[in-house]
Amino acid sequence: MLSFKRFTAKARLYSLFGLCLAAVLIASLAAPAHSSAQGAADGKVRFVHGVAGAPDVDIYLDGQLAASALSFGTATRFLKVPTGTRALAVTVSGNQQPIFQGNVPIGVDFGYTVVIQGTPNALEVGLYEDDLAPTRPGHIRFGAIHAVKDAPPVDVIQVIGTTEFPLAQGLAYGQPYGTVDIPLSGGDLVVVPAGAPISSTLARINQLPLAAGTYNTIVVLGSGPSAALLPLSEPVESNAPANSALVSFVHASAEAPAVDIYVNDVLAAVNVPFGVGLPHIWLPAGEAKIVVRAAGSSAESEPALTAETTLPSGIAATVVISGALNGLTATVYPDNISPLAADQARVRLINALNSEIAFISLDNGTVIQSSQASGIELRKGAFSAEIGIFGAELGLGTTLALSGGVLHNFILAGTSSAPELIYVAASLSEQLGSAVAVDAAAPPAAATALPPDLVMAPTATPIVGAIPTVAPVLIPTVPVGIPTVAPPVAQQPTPTPFGATGITGIVDTDPGVNLKIREYPRTDAKTLALAPSRTLLRIEGVRGPARLPNEPVPAATATLDPQGARLEDIWVFVAWELPDGGKITGWTKAEFLIVTDARGRRVLSPAEMLAFPQVPENEFGEISSSLATPVPPDTKLIIATVNVDPGVNLQMRRTPDIAAESLALLPLGTQLVVLEKTEVESRGGLVGEPSSLTWLYVRFTSDSGTLTGWVNSQFVVLTRDGRPFSLDDVPTATEIRVGGLQGSPSVAPPPPATQTITATIDKVDPGANLHLRRNPDASSESLALIPSGTQLPVLGRNGPGTWLQVEYNGVRGWINASFVSVTRGGRAFKIAEIANVTDEPDTAEATATPAF
Incomplete structure (x- = not known):
């Protein structure tokens, strides 16, 4: 029996999990949807066969042939298809008896990729959205689909020399993943187990051909432990x-x-x-x-x-x-x-x-x-x-x-x-x-x-x-032959005067993790703003020597010495342009940015960055925007905290329906204000349908705008005033409101309330450190060492209350509750009243930890 899944991907495998070798580059060309002869808009859909060992298939939409004898590891081009709900049927090639039937919703906002996935004995069909909106000149967009049913999550990383750029982290089977736009560059694509170092490479594609202005979906496909890679390259639309x-x-x-x-x-x-x-x-x-x-x-x-x-x-x-x-x-x-x-x-x-x-x-x-x-x-x-x-x-x-x-x-x-x-x-x-x-092909034996x-x-x-x-x-040409690429020779580039440089940086952090913009180039300096992942910043220059108030600005300063310089040591002065015409300026670390020069080339080496214009280290950052002042949240509001796996995003939809338009992808930990709820009818056990039939109408507010929409209650934890809140007590909607946005809200967890629950590390020896771990387990990976005396915002607990989920320097993880005091508003706070954000049984004892 086949099942049907609908996934959203707006949100490399020469050998994945140490197995078979496979790579095919599929490409096609995009254009905006247009009207058909009947006046209805057309959508775009393509098909991928992703199950090794399954027979070739024929695919029909509304009874018309869409793909014939589609075999494992192949894909069709995009087809023009009338928008609306289309009837999908899949048969073994040459056989008229359907092995799968279902409905496919086709819209005009995205392209759609239908993937035959699962296992040979239990096929599934996934529907993924393709974001074909224009990119910046010289840039490229990446997305990823994990279509191997029994394979573990993976990370997809671009490697240029010795520098690593994550493209997808924690990519799991059938889960949506956001896209990333980066400057076009060469290098290799590497697949590793989720969270593993590059030395644990499972698969590697050396020097994949890529073109600017394309959306490249990396499809991991196969069956059981076997897997292969299918890169799909689709040009995006044009702005002009x-x-x-x-x-x-x-x-x-x-x-x-x-x-x-x-x-x-x-x-x-x-x-x-x-x-x-x-x-x-x-x-x-x-x-x-x-x-x-x-x-x-x-x-x-x-x-x-x-x-x-x-x-x-x-x-x-x-x-x-x-x-x-x-x-x-x-x-x-x-x-x-x-x-x-x-x-x-x-x-x-x-x-x-x-x-x-x-x-x-x-x-x-x-x-x-x-x-x-x-x-x-x-x-x-x-x-x-x-x-x-x-x-x-x-x-x-x-x-x-x-x-x-x-x-x-x-x-x-x-x-x-x-x-x-x-x-x-x-x-x-x-x-x-x-x-x-095409005539039917015999099913492969393996x-x-x-x-x-x-x-x-x-x-x-x-x-x-x-x-x-x-x-x-x-074309008239000047042929001179292709020279052999020699190792680069270190040179001292001519520096550029401080001012309008044309240099940009894209915040390169995990989804939901913000980058701190500081008043001065020091880690203990005041944080002026939090820039969400993928925010575009203008780079004014790198940290240079301090300048006295009356000292003239030089036309060009001497290039800083790159000898021994490391990317993690370089501070850059940035400007964040906001929708109201104002901006935030300040300092941040270059290691957290994807940096491109005025010609759109990726800047990788510390020597190149140190040739940027210099900004005096005593130049302070400032805020000149009305949008930069957050409104403290009301602690009496019902709060829904997104509770999904790391790297997975929750859809906020315009109406309470899994087929409704997606307004935003909400990462783990995002906090939403709950306004009301509604119940919907089941779609009959459609695979991919949430188990909960209750949808919540929610509001998300950031410094730059407000977003309203619907989320399924299965994927959030409800609290009010820091305490668990029952779904039954959420007001029921008398009419179905339609979600939308005002301004340009950036989806990232909002600032904590003024009455934040705080964990203070005060039960370790002076000078000792406490491990921040990936999971609530003493044997789990250590993400950081937190010094004694550090105060941390508490985001949740495990079932027994023995571990607390916290955030430290922008990284979420777990600390052992035995080594901290928990307070709220300066008073001792009961761990049992902290929301359980795990699947563990809720067995925490209702006693407060002493606050010293």
Whole structure:
């Protein structure tokens, strides 16, 4: 019996858990939803087969074929689907008897990924949302899906040199996870057990090809202990499509190593090896300087290719990098994106092998020639194909499944003795019924490992408009060959004067953990504000020598000595712009920021940071915003504290329904004001449906706005005035209110009330430290050592009251209650009256700890 799950992901596995080797790169191209002929808006949905050992499947929506013979480790492109509730049916390929039936809600705000997951004997279907909103130029978005039923939680980490950047932490099966936007950069992707060091690597992808302006979902899939990795790359929408062009880059030079590609000095793609065609991405229209360098080279290194061209607005084009190692060229091939029927395929062949005319001969008698710049159109279908060059013998044959509504670009590359056909596709009108029906495949006898190399699968995107049918344009180039990447030589960069630097930092903390902005560059300085994870800050400079009040500001100061400098020792002066036009300035540690320079390049080394403009260390931070003054909470209010696993977020929805629009992802420990409750009808035991039928209408208030919406009562702990509160006593709603937001509320736990429950570490020897542990267990991992005399806000307790959950320096953990005194308002407070935030039986004794 199959079950259906709905998950939200707005919120790498060459060998996961030490098992099979697998990686496939799936890519397609995004465009905003549009209206269908009936006037209803269209949504976007794609399908992934994630269960090793399960048979190939056919997938139907509303009785129309959406995917045929989908096998383990493969995914479809996005299809245009009318919004609303669509009937989903999954069958074994070639069999009409459904093995799963259910309803899929499709909206216009997101793309949707339907994953066949679970185990071969107990399949499940997960529905995940894809956030395709625009990113900043030169940036990339990551999301993650854990679809291996019996595998433990994992962390996904980007490693650049010796620096680690967590992308997903505590990623568990079937759990939603937030997205992260970061500057595009190379490096490796590593999977480790949740909370483990990088030395415990379970899987590693070295140098994954990535393009700026894409949303990359990392899908962990498989069955039982076996697992594989499927990276899905989907271009995001454009902020200004009327002033942009869609461009795909293809590496077609067999002699050249992997490359990085820059457009107008902004990094556009990294780690692109021979044989890979990237999805179309949005680039600004107008003059474009394309620079190609060996992958991993610095932006100042000698380019292998410099080319200039013009990208007209509203067009799509494929840029093919080909030629000999010391004579690379870049050729622009306009893509014919004129309207195309949903059952018609458009096929175009590009010969990057030589200057002769190449052809693809299909078994239905159709011949596609490289001299046909616009390609040809034919009815969708599966064909046996022979690829050749007139007057030469290549001996290259293959089978092509040509879906309808798609521009299929084939690039002949490699050498005459070892030709290779590169495939890049763009969806023009691909929809239900566009898929090609394929004969059923026999169920695999056991889990099948995918090829151990990265394979670029067809890209796809809905594109609107047309371009003239013209011959390819050869870009003037300055070929100088790709140099060998030598170890970087330490240099002293020229410093920039203090002022508008263009340098930015994104707060890089765990979801729900805030970064302190301090008045001076000291850990004991006054905290002016708490910046939530992923907040964008402007970096004014690094800490420099103190300056007297009347001392003039130098145009440029000497670069600080980077000898022996460590990232954790560097303080930066930042500005946090707020919605009311005001800002907060102050000091914070560079180690908690993802730093990029004015050109959008990631800044990693202490030497580069110390070349930033210097801000005198006696420059104090200040607040100049009315939004920065929090309103103390009313202790008589009913408080709901989010109680989910670490790294998991709770959905706040617009109405009390698991299919309703998600307004926010609330991390563990977020506190909400409860206004009223309502009961809903069961959906019949739908997998993923909360066990509680009670929903709470809640309010979240931060310094920058207010958010109201509905959360399920199963995932919160209720208190009032610091004491447990019964769900039965919450007022019942007389009408269903619709959630919404005012301002730009940042979702992070609000400041504690004035009558905070406090634990004082006063029962250890002077000079001794108390362990802050990950779980309420003496054998659990130690997160920090807390000095004697420290006072900590208490967030909850375990069942017996022997352990207290606290926060120390922004880190949540557990301390042994035997070594502390618990007070509230300066008076002794009963541990039993602290909310039990665990699943343990509530057995705490109602006695107060003495306060000394």
